[in-house]
Each structure stands twice: as structure tokens, then as C-alpha cells.
Amino acid sequence: MSAEVHRRSIQAGTCWVAVDTGKEDAPVGFLTASVENGDIHIAEMSVAADWQGQGIGSALIQTLKQWSFQNKLSRITLTTFLDVPWNAPFYLREGFVIVPEDALDTRLAALLEAELRHGFSRNSRCVMRFEINR
Numbered sequence: 001m002s003a004e005v006h007r008r009s010i011q012a013g014t015c016w017v018a019v020d021t022g023k024e025d026a027p028v029g030f031l032t033a034s035v036e037n038g039d040i041h042i043a044e045m046s047v048a049a050d051w052q053g054q055g056i057g058s059a060l061i062q063t064l065k066q067w068s069f070q071n072k073l074s075r076i077t078l079t080t081f082l083d084v085p086w087n088a089p090f091y092l093r094e095g096f097v098i099v100p101e102d103a104l105d106t107r108l109a110a111l112l113e114a115e116l117r118h119g120f121s122r123n124s125r126c127v128m129r130f131e132i133n134r
Contacts (some may be wrong), residue, residue, distance in 0.1 A: 001044050006032055014040065016063050018047070018056045031060040033076075036107060040068050042078035052086065061094045068132050076130040079111055088126060096128040 009015040009032045018029040029047035033040050042064070047056045068076055078096070081087040088098065104112065108127045115125050 001032065005043060009034060009043070014067075016060055016067075018051075018060060020051075029056040029060060031064055033064065035071075035073065036077075038074045040064065040071075040073050040076050041111075042076065045078075057086075057090060058094065061091075065130070065132070073132055075132055077108060078128050079108075079115060079125055080128060081124055082126050083124070088128065091128050091130075094130070096130045099127045099129050101127075 006015060012034065014033045014035060016031045017027050019025040020028050027048075028051040029045075031045040032043045034043060035041075045057060045060060047060075064076060076096070077099075078091065080091060082098075092098075099108065101109070101112070104127055112125060112127055116122055
């Protein structure tokens, strides 16, 4: 992800950073997203290897869910790897569902196709969605 994408997300208020308060607020994870037609799309979420498995990713997702609800958005979307344990299986545990390819809207289908053009195999990636309850 480019620095410009991060900058736009920060300016829009759709970038959250988890920090280690014991080490001068050193960043240990982040979630960068963008609002698209009433949805918010996770562009990237990452947690430092030493901090994985400690609830940082779940806390970032919970923060995003609360923000999305407060901002009256419809759903959270993302694309991710199907078989990597800290990707699709993680999001499934967080309440996301896999969206079948034949049910993708134009925006999500285009995102998935762009990833395939960048060399990912069709069977390795998926689109996921979390419906915001209002």
C-alpha cells in the first residue's frame, strides 16, 4: 500500500493505530480503510509479529465496527487470502462472511479482479463482508 493511500485514510479519519503504551506509544498494528458508497472497505490491516495473538487485530476490528455504526454505514468489506490462518479464518471469527463471486457488486468484483491481474490465483482470494446492525 502506498504512503498516499495511508495519508488519504488518515485525513478521512479511517486509519486506526494500536500502540505499545509501555514503549512511548510505539505502533504495533494498524487498520487502514476507505468509505465507498455507504460501505467501509479495509484496504489493509496488520499487526506486528510479536503482538499477534494478543487481541490487537480484534480490537482494531471492534473499533472499526463501532465507528461504522456511529457513522451509519451499511457494511464493512475486504479482500483477503482464504487459507492463511490470520486472514479469512480470523475474519470469520470476527463475524464476517465470505461473499460468493456471483453475489459481488461491481466495486467488489473489480477489486477482486484487480488482485487476480496482479498475480493472485482465483482460488486463493475472497471478498468478505460484515453487515452493520443499525
